[in-house]
Amino acid sequence: MAFITRQNIRSLSSSAALRAAIKHVTVIGGGLMGAGIAQVAASTGHSVVLVDTSEDILKKATKGIEASLKRVVKKKFAEKPEDGEAFVQKVLKNISTSTDAASVVQGTDLVVEAIVENLKVKQDLFGALDKAAPQHTIFTSNTSSLPIADIASSTARLDRFGGLHFFNPVPMMKLVEVIKAPATSQQTFDVLLEFSKALGKHPVSCKDTPGFIVNRLLVPYMLEAVRLHERGHGSKEDIDVAMKLGAGYPMGPFELLDYVGLDTSKFIIDGWHEKDPDNPLFAPSPLLNKLVAEGKLGKKTGEGFYKHK
Numbered sequence: 001m002a003f004i005t006r007q008n009i010r011s012l013s014s015s016a017a018l019r020a021a022i023k024h025v026t027v028i029g030g031g032l033m034g035a036g037i038a039q040v041a042a043s044t045g046h047s048v049v050l051v052d053t054s055e056d057i058l059k060k061a062t063k064g065i066e067a068s069l070k071r072v073v074k075k076k077f078a079e080k081p082e083d084g085e086a087f088v089q090k091v092l093k094n095i096s097t098s099t100d101a102a103s104v105v106q107g108t109d110l111v112v113e114a115i116v117e118n119l120k121v122k123q124d125l126f127g128a129l130d131k132a133a134p135q136h137t138i139f140t141s142n143t144s145s146l147p148i149a150d151i152a153s154s155t156a157r158l159d160r161f162g163g164l165h166f167f168n169p170v171p172m173m174k175l176v177e178v179i180k181a182p183a184t185s186q187q188t189f190d191v192l193l194e195f196s197k198a199l200g201k202h203p204v205s206c207k208d209t210p211g212f213i214v215n216r217l218l219v220p221y222m223l224e225a226v227r228l229h230e231r232g233h234g235s236k237e238d239i240d241v242a243m244k245l246g247a248g249y250p251m252g253p254f255e256l257l258d259y260v261g262l263d264t265s266k267f268i269i270d271g272w273h274e275k276d277p278d279n280p281l282f283a284p285s286p287l288l289n290k291l292v293a294e295g296k297l298g299k300k301t302g303e304g305f306y307k308h309k
């Protein structure tokens with residue numbers, strides 16, 4: 001570990017050297033995204049510590065990772081199921097868990113944060129981690145909508161702070177948006193691009209602008225679907241079928257909102273509305289607000305726009 005130091009980081013030029021820079025990864029948040037990121041990092045040979053606030057959440061996350069890995073190997077090792085089982089066990093061995101982020105970051109090359117979409121909570125976390133992590137450790141956030149520069153402002157490592165935005169479900173979705181904030185160094189950015197490739201993902205470069213590329217287009221689209229339904233211009237079922245069969249989307253907007261999480265979707269739109277209240281694309285939705293207030297957060301709680309088993 002600790003391949004990158006401030007002294008040798010300038011000599012990191014080849015792809016191989018950049019890839020070798022990240023061996024030990026700490027993923028903070030063991031929910032939908034964090035569990036998927038930990039799974040993919042462990043599957044590609046990284047040693048991973050997954051952090052959350054309670055042992056119960058971590059147990060649930062580990063069970064989810066095991067179930068997801070079994071789905072992956074069913075196809076990948078269809079001819080040799082015993083090799084598939086060995087792969088699952090090997091990957092699970094690469095993952096340990098902890099409820100104490102500050103102690104585990106002492107041995108990490110990269111932090112990927114995937115906790116709740118709230119600026120203050122993220123800043124508090126990174127402020128504490130900055131004091132505990134070694135100099136060489138790179139910090140990243142998987143935020144959907146918050147400026148990376150704002151999250152990084154709670155630390156003194158602005159040059160070693162960037163964005164790594166994964167997509168749900170992480171084991172299946174090939175894209176990673178790599179975000180270069182104004183103070184992110186070119187070396188950090190290059191390491192993050194190579195790390196994304198080492199995970200088997202396709203990185204794209206993004207500026208630190210609201211929603212980066214995908215969410216700036218996708219979130220207004222999903223909210224427009226809710227508004228269309230609120231106006232009585234279509235049932236959610238018809239809108240979903242229309243977008244799947246008429247536009248070739250794998251999920252309709254209501255299915256996707258349930259999949260992403262209605263709380264996360266509300267955090268995103270509320271944050272943008274606060275900053276740009278005149279933009280009609282960022283207007284809050286009464287129906288979304290009502291469902292979140294009722295605790296109907298989508299697939300993860302068993303009900304959102306739809307009921308889930």
Ligand SMILES: C[C@H](O)CC(=O)SCCNC(=O)CCNC(=O)[C@H](O)C(C)(C)COP(=O)(O)OP(=O)(O)OC[C@H]1O[C@@H](n2cnc3c(N)ncnc32)[C@H](O)[C@@H]1OP(=O)(O)O
Pocket residue numbers: 068069071072075143144166167168169170171172173215218250251256260
């Ligand atoms: C808001 C945020 O900031 C950004 C975001 O993340 S926005 C959300 C982005 N994500 C999307 O848009 C997802 C859109 N949906 C899809 O692409 C597809 O519906 C899907 C990949 C989720 C599922 O595919 P679908 O064909 O509908 O269902 P299903 O048959 O269950 O799954 C297809 C394959 O994926 C696998 N799979 C699905 N979820 C999986 C998971 N969590 N782990 C492992 N494998 C999984 C299945 O095993 C299956 O494999 P198979 O073809 O070998 O049987």
Ligand SMILES: NC(=O)c1ccc[n+]([C@@H]2O[C@H](COP(=O)([O-])OP(=O)(O)OC[C@H]3O[C@@H](n4cnc5c(N)ncnc54)[C@H](O)[C@@H]3O)[C@@H](O)[C@H]2O)c1
Pocket residue numbers: 028029030031032033034051052053057113114115116117118121125142143144145165166167168259260261264300
């Ligand atoms: N859901 C999506 O489709 C999606 C896609 C891309 C990015 N994101 C972003 O990823 C992040 C996580 O989203 P999610 O959907 O996985 O949320 P989630 O609610 O499923 O999981 C969040 C996890 O973080 C944990 N947590 C909260 N505060 C913590 C702290 N201080 N320390 C450690 N753990 C803490 C919670 O206990 C929970 O397990 C958010 O920033 C979100 O915007 C979400």
